[in-house]
Structure formats: structure tokens, C-alpha cells
Amino acid sequence: MSSASASVAATTQRPREELESVVIRFAGDSGDGMQLTGSQFTQAAALAGNDLATFPDFPAEIRAPVGTTFGVSAFQINFGARKIMTAGDQLDVLVAMNPAALKVELHNLRIGGLLVLDTDEFDERNLKKAGYAASPLNDKSLDKYRVLQLRISDLTMEAVKESGVSKREALRCKNFWTLGLVYWMYGRELTFTTDWIQRRFGKEPTLAAANTAALKAGHAFGETAEISGDISGFTVRPADLAPGLYRTVSGGEALAWGLVAGTQLAGLRLFFGSYPITPASPLLHILSTLKQFDVVTFQAEDEIAAACSAVGASYAGMMGITSSSGPGVALKGETIGLAIGTELPLIVVNSQRAGPSTGMPTKTEQSDLYQAVYGRNADAPLVVLAARSPADCFEVGIEAVRLATRYMTPVMLLTDGYIANAAEPWLVPDVTKLKPFPATFATDPAGFHPFRRDDKTLARNWAVPGTPGLEHRIGGIEKSYDTGHISYDSANHQRMTNVRKAKIDNIAHDIPAQVVEQGTETGELAVIGWGSTFGPISRAVSNMRGEGFDVSQIHLRHIWPLPANLGELLRGFKQVIVPEMNTGQLVTVLRAEYLVPAKGLNKVSGQPFKIGEIETAIRAALEQ
Amino acid sequence: MNVVPEKLTAKDFATDQEVRWCPGCGDYAILRGVQNALALIGAKKENTVFVSGIGCAARFPYYVATYGFHTIHGRAPAVATGVKLANPELDVWVVGGDGDMLSIGGNHLMHVVRRNVDLQLLILNNEIYGLTKGQYSPTSRAGTKSPSTPMGSVEQPVSALVYALGSNARFIARSIDSLQKHMPEVLKRAHAHKGTSVVEILQNCIVYNDDVFADITERSIASDRQLQCEHGKPLLFGKDKNKGLRMNTQTLSLETVTVGENGVTEADVIVHDEKNRVLATLLAALEPPMPVALGVIYCDPAPSYETGVMAQVDAAKAKAPNPQLNGLLRAGYTWTRS
Numbered sequence: 010m011s012s013a014s015a016s017v018a019a020t021t022q023r024p025r026e027e028l029e030s031v032v033i034r035f036a037g038d039s040g041d042g043m044q045l046t047g048s049q050f051t052q053a054a055a056l057a058g059n060d061l062a063t064f065p066d067f068p069a070e071i072r073a074p075v076g077t078t079f080g081v082s083a084f085q086i087n088f089g090a091r092k093i094m095t096a097g098d099q100l101d102v103l104v105a106m107n108p109a110a111l112k113v114e115l116h117n118l119r120i121g122g123l124l125v126l127d128t129d130e131f132d133e134r135n136l137k138k139a140g141y142a143a144s145p146l147n148d149k150s151l152d153k154y155r156v157l158q159l160r161i162s163d164l165t166m167e168a169v170k171e172s173g174v175s176k177r178e179a180l181r182c183k184n185f186w187t188l189g190l191v192y193w194m195y196g197r198e199l200t201f202t203t204d205w206i207q208r209r210f211g212k213e214p215t216l217a218a219a220n221t222a223a224l225k226a227g228h229a230f231g232e233t234a235e236i237s238g239d240i241s242g243f244t245v246r247p248a249d250l251a252p253g254l255y256r257t258v259s260g261g262e263a264l265a266w267g268l269v270a271g272t273q274l275a276g277l278r279l280f281f282g283s284y285p286i287t288p289a290s291p292l293l294h295i296l297s298t299l300k301q302f303d304v305v306t307f308q309a310e311d312e313i314a315a316a317c318s319a320v321g322a323s324y325a326g327m328m329g330i331t332s333s334s335g336p337g338v339a340l341k342g343e344t345i346g347l348a349i350g351t352e353l354p355l356i357v358v359n360s361q362r363a364g365p366s367t368g369m370p371t372k373t374e375q376s377d378l379y380q381a382v383y384g385r386n387a388d389a390p391l392v393v394l395a396a397r398s399p400a401d402c403f404e405v406g407i408e409a410v411r412l413a414t415r416y417m418t419p420v421m422l423l424t425d426g427y428i429a430n431a432a433e434p435w436l437v438p439d440v441t442k443l444k445p446f447p448a449t450f451a452t453d454p455a456g457f458h459p460f461r462r463d464d465k466t467l468a469r470n471w472a473v474p475g476t477p478g479l480e481h482r483i484g485g486i487e488k489s490y491d492t493g494h495i496s497y498d499s500a501n502h503q504r505m506t507n508v509r510k511a512k513i514d515n516i517a518h519d520i521p522a523q524v525v526e527q528g529t530e531t532g533e534l535a536v537i538g539w540g541s542t543f544g545p546i547s548r549a550v551s552n553m554r555g556e557g558f559d560v561s562q563i564h565l566r567h568i569w570p571l572p573a574n575l576g577e578l579l580r581g582f583k584q585v586i587v588p589e590m591n592t593g594q595l596v597t598v599l600r601a602e603y604l605v606p607a608k609g610l611n612k613v614s615g616q617p618f619k620i621g622e623i624e625t626a627i628r629a630a631l632e633q
Numbered sequence: 634m635n636v637v638p639e640k641l642t643a644k645d646f647a648t649d650q651e652v653r654w655c656p657g658c659g660d661y662a663i664l665r666g667v668q669n670a671l672a673l674i675g676a677k678k679e680n681t682v683f684v685s686g687i688g689c690a691a692r693f694p695y696y697v698a699t700y701g702f703h704t705i706h707g708r709a710p711a712v713a714t715g716v717k718l719a720n721p722e723l724d725v726w727v728v729g730g731d732g733d734m735l736s737i738g739g740n741h742l743m744h745v746v747r748r749n750v751d752l753q754l755l756i757l758n759n760e761i762y763g764l765t766k767g768q769y770s771p772t773s774r775a776g777t778k779s780p781s782t783p784m785g786s787v788e789q790p791v792s793a794l795v796y797a798l799g800s801n802a803r804f805i806a807r808s809i810d811s812l813q814k815h816m817p818e819v820l821k822r823a824h825a826h827k828g829t830s831v832v833e834i835l836q837n838c839i840v841y842n843d844d845v846f847a848d849i850t851e852r853s854i855a856s857d858r859q860l861q862c863e864h865g866k867p868l869l870f871g872k873d874k875n876k877g878l879r880m881n882t883q884t885l886s887l888e889t890v891t892v893g894e895n896g897v898t899e900a901d902v903i904v905h906d907e908k909n910r911v912l913a914t915l916l917a918a919l920e921p922p923m924p925v926a927l928g929v930i931y932c933d934p935a936p937s938y939e940t941g942v943m944a945q946v947d948a949a950k951a952k953a954p955n956p957q958l959n960g961l962l963r964a965g966y967t968w969t970r971s
């Protein structure tokens with residue numbers, strides 16, 4: 010290993026090595042701008058035509074003490090010339106801006122992987138804060154990796170000195186210097202980021218100049234320096250994606266837009282009542298900028314009021330939507346019951362996080378499936394949907410509005426912290442081509458009562474205040490099936506309970522039959538999942554199929570009711586594995602519903618599944 | 634052809650539902666008062682919505698022939714906020730008891746008032762939990778014996794109207810179930826006020842807390858214990874309207890004086906100014922043996938919440954007329970694969 014800063018000299022560039030895909034993780038202190046660096050690199054990769062998946066991984070504390078391991082913030086991106094399914098199991102490249110980042114992240118780097126370090130940060134104080142007794146730069150602990158020891162702080166200071174920023178401001182440009190270097194490594198254009206810097210710092214020209222200078226200096230360093238002998242530039246060609254117009258989209262954006270699109274297709278206006286909670290808040294932030302689409306957002310005093318305001322808005326004829334994470338959804342439970350009892354449309358978005366209780370707010374988990382399907386007092390069925398990826402949130406958002414309005418029911422829409430914050434390229438749909446599903450309001454007083462039902466859907470008619478002649482009273486007390494008036498009659502309660510259940514059960518026939526994502530419709534082994542495990546399951550199944558294993562992949566969007574053909578489909582496989590980021594929830598539902606011997610593959614470490622973990626389970630099942 | 638709408642009477646606001654309060658309950662009188670008020674203000678049935686939570690008082694919507702939503706315990710103000718935001722044209726009334734509004738729903742009450750959502754919020758205060766069979770409530774006086782406090786409550790009560798003022802209410806008023814002429818007039822003022830109008834109505838629970846307001850309503854003392862607040866008029870009370878309230882500048886409190894005694898003249902009596910928040914706070918807090926303030930105690934309008942929300946929506950729409958979702962999805966960085 011040699012310190013590269015010593016060998017800055019014009020050299021002949023070695024030819025770029027071609028790679029199919031790369032996993033890179035930027036890690037540093039919370040204040041080092043790693044999320045920004047990562048998202049800039051994401052855009053650049055997308056513009057270069059790569060497929061990609063990202064995984065922002067940040068601490069729960071807003072500003073953890075500088076230099077500590079619990080203050081480490083990281084952003085991982087997997088980009089490639091092939092279809093990318095996950096943010097990547099093992100790192101090819103780790104950029105560690107301080108000793109704490111190295112300490113926390115090193116175990117993710119594959120042997121022989123590239124480690125980029127800012128050696129200026131490896132002083133005694135920082136080493137101690139990170140818990141290193143001795144500097145890892147001086148022992149043999151890093152020998153398994155290719156290490157680029159760079160004096161990034163110094164080099165950045167040097168690069169920005171012309172711009173006239175303070176020392177503190179200069180050091181804050183480190184991330185752009187590093188980004189410039191990484192751009193060089195993968196042959197990326199700087200223009201996307203230089204344009205961004207101009208927009209971001211337009212009003213502070215010195216900061217704009219400093220950050221641009223740092224970015225360019227990092228890039229130039231790569232071009233001109235012969236970095237430690239064995240590092241060359243790489244080429245990652247564009248992926249073979251379907252033709253069309255693309256953008257990157259986060260789960261929060263795709264869901265907001267999907268809900269707006271669905272509401273428009275239903276011919277309604279959107280009401281969004283929410284209370285801030287990690288990691289669900291992006292939806293509130295995004296929707297509050299969409300008022301031009303007749304969106305009304307309401308930051309309520311608490312989770313209960315958020316849900317209640319949405320129910321009130323639905324009662325008055327809007328599409329009422331509320332969102333939260335598991336603990337907040339627990340608080341909304343009674344209100345969801347009211348919407349079930351009064352049969353009003355309502356969408357409840359749950360961006361799941363690790364629990365119980367406060368748990369780990371910024372870490373992802375899928376442990377609210379029971380809560381969604383069963384988690385209310387009494388017999389209180391509703392629809393449960395789950396998005397599989399950031400972009401998938403768009404379609405699931407539309408489907409949630411369709412089912413909520415067509416069946417006059419609450420719909421629980423499950424995403425998770427990973428989906429909400431991760432981004433991926435998205436083939437932008439043409440919303441004018443989507444099929445409308447207009448909601449209808451009752452207007453005719455003849456024979457009207459509020460719980461008159463559609464023969465086919467069993468949905469009650471929706472009569473909104475302001476309609477002359479349809480004045481009526483509804484509430485949480487049981488209603489007479491025949492008149493809609495309050496009723497304490499026991500036979501009537503049986504009948505109403507039955508019809509509420511039948512209404513939801515029947516939806517199984519109004520959703521697409523379950524398809525097999527990969528593989529045959531019957532066989533040795535099916536791997537069935539839901540939500541954000543889609544990526545790793547897909548890649549694992551495709552890898553194993555490549556090796557000749559008889560394994561199929563099934564992935565659910567409709568969790569409740571389950572698709573009508575699912576039982577038969579599952580019975581066509583000798584074995585069924587259900588990978589979930591919980592201790593076994595869907596697997597229990599499937600066993601209960603279909604009496605199939607499904608087995609769980611479970612993980613609750615706050616991190617997504619690794620492809621290898623699922624491959625191992627598939628191998629074990631088929632080789633036993 | 635112009636159809637002149639028939640003027641609705643109180644009867645037109647009654648439903649065919651059998652009213653299920655205990656015989657002699659003060660809620661009957663309040664229902665009558667509200668129905669009279671609806672006729673008085675010329676309310677349109679189709680544009681009127683009653684929203685309630687849970688409790689005896691919360692049964693209200695079933696008995697008013699308008700739109701009605703009987704929701705869950707304590708949450709009526711939050712549901713009503715959604716209704717009003719969805720359709721600001723609607724005339725929204727929230728009805729609840731002291732437990733519903735000040736215990737489980739105390740938080741929502743604070744915030745609906747603070748936001749100043751345009752609705753009428755009636756707190757039917759009987760100082761007890763009726764529907765759950767007589768436990769003490771957040772407005773029960775210290776020492777109240779109830780099934781859950783057999784040795785007497787050791788809690789201090791909250792004053793509904795002082796709480797509302799503390800939450801920045803712009804309209805507070807008070808009436809009593811038995812004041813059948815007074816109540817519709819107060820409700821009319823509440824209705825005319827744009828913003829949250831908080832009206833406390835003292836209600837007798839004949840079963841669990843009978844005569845708890847006797848120290849205000851008992852015929853022999855009523856005139857000494859009931860103070861009608863009228864804007865611009867001196868705060869006089871008593872059988873002969875010769876008692877009044879004077880500001881004691883030493884103790885910064887209200888004191889009772891008798892005009893014509895000890896050199897007191899009518900000029901010493903405070904003239905009610907319903908825009909005076911400090912005075913309102915003092916009046917709202919009066920309790921026996923002082924007279925209890927009735928009528929419109931405070932009314933100082935401020936912009937209502939839904940107006941502000943819709944103004945922002947309208948501004949966004951004016952700035953981006955006819956927005957296309959396709960355009961939104963394509964804004965920012967995009968690239969084309971061929």
C-alpha cells in the first residue's frame with residue numbers, strides 16, 4: 010500500500026476494466042453528507058443507463074455525536090449492466106470517511122474489495138471514538154482488501170482554497186471530492202452534479218464554487234494520479250431495460266403519485282391526514298406539495314386524529330387516506346374499526362419498521378402483517394395490499410383506491426422503511442392510458458337507506474352530506490341490514506357480520522389470479538414472499554434456477570383477501586418456503602388458510618435479506 | 634320557476650327514531666333547544682351535519698333529521714375537522730358530553746379550537762359519566778361520590794370554557810338545559826360566528842347526578858346565580874338587576890357589588906365587552922357563590938382553519954392551472970432508452 014497523494018503525476022491511463030455490476034457503499038459521519046453523495050451517484054448511474062437499487066441506511070439520531078459508531082450514516086447502491094434486484098449482499102467498494110464508518114461497515118466488504126479511506130480522519134481521537142485500540146492502517150487487518158489511503162481532507166482543502174470559504178466549509182466539501190473520484194472510477198459525467206450544485210447553492214456562489222472545485226479535483230485526481238498501482242477505471246455498460254422514458258423514483262414519491270392517480274381515476278379528491286413518524290413522513294411531505302391536484306393534507310395532533318379526519322373526509326365524499334408506521338397504526342385501530350362498521354372508504358398506509366414499541370425506527374422490518382390482517386377488536390375484515398419495491402408503490406396506490414371505493418372499505422397498504430426511502434429506475438407510465446373506475450354517490454331518495462347494498466359487490470351506497478333528500482345518520486353502533494337504523498337485534502348482527510366478511514372475501518374474485526413470477530406452476534419448491542423481499546427472492550430464485558434447481562417464485566401483492574387460486578397453486582409444490590423479515594407471519598396465514606406445510610425463513614436484523622441467505626435455504630430444501 | 638323553500642320548523646328537524654335518554658334527562662330539553670335553533674337560523678337539512686363521539690350526549694345525531702355521524706369516544710372534533718375540510722360549505726355541529734370532550738377527547742378539543750375550524754361545538758356538561766353508569770367525570774367537583782370514588786373524588790375539575798380559552802378559542806358561550814328561550818339565541822350566535830364556537834350547556838343527569846347545578850338553577854336563587862352577558866351592557870344580575878360585577882384592581886378579580894349601596898353606582902359595574910379576552914377569562918371561571926356567566930362570554934373572530942387551508946389549495950391551483958399527472962411524473966431528471 011502506498012499513499013497515493015505522493016504519486017500525483019501525469020501518467021498513462023490504463024484501459025478501463027469492464028464490470029457487469031458493482032455494489033458501492035458510502036459511509037461516514039451523519040454530518041458528512043453521505044445520503045447526498047449516494048443519491049447523486051444514483052442519479053449519475055441512472056443517467057448512464059444502469060439498472061440499480063439503493064439502500065439508504067441512516068441512524069435514528071438526528072445528530073449523533075461526531076465520530077461515533079452510532080452516528081454512522083451510509084448509502085448503498087448496486088448498479089449494473091444487468092437487471093438489478095437488490096441493493097447488494099456484499100460490497101465491492103466501501104468508501105469510509107472516518108474510523109467509525111470503517112469499524113461499522115468493513116464486515117460488509119468482500120475479500121479483495123476496494124476500500125477508500127480518508128486517512129486525515131484517522132487520528133488518535135477519532136480512532137478512540139470509534140473504539141480502535143490501534144490504528145487499523147498500521148496493523149495487518151486490512152490486508153485482505155485493496156486499500157486506497159487518501160488524504161481526502163487535505164486534498165479537499167487544497168482544491169477549494171481559491172473559492173474563499175472557511176476551513177469548516179472547506180472540509181464540508183469532502184464528500185464532493187470523494188464523489189468526483191468515484192465518478193472518475195466509473196467513467197461518469199460530472200454535469201448532473203455540477204448542475205445540481207448550481208441549483209442548490211445558487212444563492213451562495215462561494216459554496217457553489219467550492220463544492221464544484223472539490224468535485225472536479227476528486228475527478229482530476231483519478232485521471233492524473235496513478236492510484237496505488239492496481240486500481241484502474243471501470244466501465245459498467247447500460248443495462249438492457251425496456252425502451253421508454255425513465256426516471257428514478259423513491260417509494261414515497263411513487264406512492265404519493267399512485268394515490269393521486271388512483272383518486273383521479275375514481276373521480277374523487279384526495280384527503281390526507283397524518284401525524285409525523287419515521288419512516289412514514291415522506292408521504293406527508295410529498296403530498297403537501299401536490300395541492301394543485303386538489304390534494305388536501307392535514308397534519309393532525311396525533312395518529313388517532315389523523316385517521317379520524319380521513320374518515321370524516323371520506324364520509325363527506327373525498328378519498329380519505331392516513332399513513333403511519335406500526336405504532337401509529339396501532340393507535341388508529343379503533344378508527345379503522347369505525348370505518349369498517351360504517352363501511353366508508355379509507356386507505357391506511359403502514360411504512361413498517363422494526364419493533365415492538367419504538368423498536369428501531371429507521372430499520373426495516375415486515376412484522377406488521379398480523380396487525381394488518383387481524384389487528385383489530387371484533388370481526389373486522391379489511392383489504393391488505395403490499396408493495397414489493399419503490400416503483401411498485403405507484404400501482405399498489407392505485408389498486409388501494411380502486412378497492413376502497415368500489416367496496417366501501419378500509420384498505421391497509423403495507424410498505425416498509427426500505428421501500429419508502431430506497432429509489433430505483435422507473436419506466437414512467439402514461440397515466441392517461443389507465444382505466445378509470447369512477448366512484449358513484451347516491452342521489453336518488455327513492456328507496457334510499459344508507460346501508461342499501463350493491464347486489465354484486467355488497468358495497469353499501471355512498472351518500473354524502475350536501476345531497477338533498479338523503480339525510481341519514483350512521484355510526485359505530487350496529488345497523489339494521491334492512492333500514493340502516495341502529496339495531497341491537499342479535500340475528501341482524503349475525504347477518505351484518507356475515508355480509509361484512511362476505512364483502513371482503515368476494516374481493517378475491519376481483520383481483521388478478523396469482524401468477525408465478527419465475528419457474529413452473531407446479532414442482533419441487535415454491536418460494537413465496539410479499540413486500541420488499543421481492544428483490545432478493547427474485548435474484549436468489551433466478552440464480553438457483555440457473556444452477557438447475559426446480560424452484561419457482563410467487564410474490565403476493567394482495568395479502569387479504571388472498572388471490573382465489575393461491576391455495577391450489579401452493580398445493581402444486583412439494584415444498585413451500587416463505588422468506589419474511591419477521592418471525593413468521595405470512596407463513597402462519599398460509600398454513601391456516603390452506604393447510605399447506607409451508608416453512609418460514611425469517612430474519613429481523615433490521616437489514617434486508619441477502620441473496621445468499623435465500624439461496625442457502627433453497628439449496629438446503631432441495632438437497633435434503 | 635322559483636320555488637320558495639318552505640320555512641322549516643323545529644319539528645322538521647326531529648327524526649322518527651325513538652329517543653333513548655332516561656325520562657327527565659336534561660338532554661331532551663337541549664335537543665329541543667337545538668331543533669328550535671336550527672329552525673331559527675333557517676338551517677338546510679342537507680347541508681347540516683351533526684358529529685358526535687360516545688356518551689349519552691353523543692346519541693344526539695340520531696335524533697336530528699340532518700346528516701349525522703356518531704363516531705368513537707372523544708374523536709368527534711377530529712372527524713368533524715375532516716368533514717369540514719372535505720366540504721367547507723357544510724354546516725358542522727359537534728355534540729359531546731364532559732367525558733367525551735374533556736377527558737378522552739381533551740386533546741382533540743384543544744386542537745380543533747386552536748385551529749379555529751368553523752363549527753359549533755356543544756359540550757353538554759352534566760359533571761358525570763352517564764352511559765357507563767355514574768362514575769365521576771373531569772368536570773365533577775372534588776369530593777364527588779361515585780361508583781369509582783366511593784370515598785369521594787380527590788381530583789380538581791376542569792372548567793370547559795376556561796380550557797377552551799386557554800386553547801385560544803375565539804368564541805365561548807354558556808347556557809343551561811332548562812333555559813329554553815336563552816339556548817336557541819346563544820346557538821344562533823354560535824352559528825353566526827365563523828370559527829370554532831364553544832358552547833357549554835349545563836345539563837342535569839337526573840339518574841346519576843341529579844340537581845348538581847341546583848346552586849345555579851334553583852328557582853329561589855337563580856337570579857342571583859345567573860349572569861346574562863350582553864355585549865355593551867353592564868354586567869348586572871339579581872332579581873332587581875341591582876347587583877353587578879366590579880373589577881377589584883387590588884386583587885385583579887371580579888367582585889359582586891350592589892348598585893345603590895356603599896356609594897356604588899351603575900358606572901362602577903363592568904360593561905360587558907365580548908372582545909375582551911381577559912374579562913372573558915374572569916367571567917368564564919366564575920362559580921357559585923358568585924353568579925355563573927351565561928350567554929356569549931367571548932366572541933372575537935379570527936380567520937377560520939378551513940378557509941386558510943382551501944386558500945392554499947386555490948393558490949396552488951391558480952399557479953398551476955389544469956395540472957397533468959403525466960407532467961408531474963416526468964418532471965426532473967428523466968432519460969430515454971431506445
Ligand code: SF4
Nearest residue numbers: 655658689763838839
Ligand atoms: S344517564 Fe343521565 S345523562 Fe344519560 S340519559 Fe340518563 S339522565 Fe341523561
